[in-house]
Amino acid sequence: MVNLKTLSIETAKQEELVRITDEVSAAVKASGIKSGIAAVISAHCTTGVMANESLPCLEKDILRILAELVPEREDYRHAHYLHSYGACGGNTTGHVKGLLTGNSVLVPIKDGDLLLGAAQDIYFCEYDGPQIRTFYIQIIGE
């Protein structure tokens, strides 16, 4: 059995880590699937999805390290007017941070709920906000 849930999220900052564990867990429970796997997938190029520990200190560290790895001021070729959009690029940092984070996470399903490690939470990672974002929860199992 395969179940697809599409969720929207409104981010509030240019960069932020939003905990979405409860939304994913609710989708799994509603699917009726007892055993399988849940894939949480972002629909965007300047976001990420990750599993990590829900501690404010870690969230700050992750964003700070990403900012150091991918500085705002750099010779990015994407910083130009895009005629196909009628708008400017300039969000290379979001694309690269999304690449470093990854676009999805997989979580096992056991007894109808997420099987997460004791320290694990699922995050939607915004790197070019605030925006209205979409992510998918694809639940596969039986």
Place this chain on the structure above:
Amino acid sequence: MIDIDVYPHFFAEICQDQSKVEFRKQSTGIYKPRVISADFAIRRMASVGIDKAVIHAMDLTTTDGGVVVSNDEAASIMSAYPGRFYAFGSVDPSVSGAVGEAERCFAQLGLNGLWLDPSKQYFYPDEPKMDAIYEVCLHYNKPVMFQGGISLEPRSRAKYALPVYLDEVLFKHPDLRVGVTSFGWPWAEEVATLMLKHPNMYCDTALMYFDSVDEFYPWVMQKKLGHYWIERSLMHQVMFGTCSGHFNQVRQAQALKNLDWADDTRELVTEKNALDFMGLEG
């Protein structure tokens, strides 16, 4: 903090009709817009300290075959969010009823100014037919904002956007408050010179044509123009604006904060100058 230059074209409140959305896409060249609610636009503004914005209508009846954003639509957004959005109306100068519509914008809709786009509407600002429209603005003590500088929108024609035509407008209507978007880029030096000559001429800072905004803001405002020209001579006439729709509002707000301006300059550019331009109390 006021953003003087916000496109409402893809606000969900005026995008229920998909044919309108498609027309706006083709007219503006914003082919992959994100339709967002005005509520979300307000929250996004707030994320970078912008608490008010100026939206505008656009009438391209003659050149594009329609009204991109109507005066009534702009007014409806303004009235739905009092204190959050100011709204400028638009008329097509080549349509016979333009003067009457300008009158309606102020007398009936209570709009804050008039927004014209010479490059898209195909007129020179100093054409005689414009005088009656400017007189309406003067009668109601409202400003005129010209979409300025090079327009990258489809079917735009740069010759109409040359800032020098505004000199004649200000010569003939010395009390009219005239604004130009995007510092008139690439004619920023001409715009700066005209502002030096005419204290009632204003411009906004919507600048993301080349490079990242953190590069382009200082390039235009502190290198192409002298480093201190704004702070020494034009500090009362430059208004923060983003042309959001085409250009990223969040990054421009941050780039403005990154300029090494004195606090009083920043306060004028981000709020008071826009209020003065609109003839409103601070």
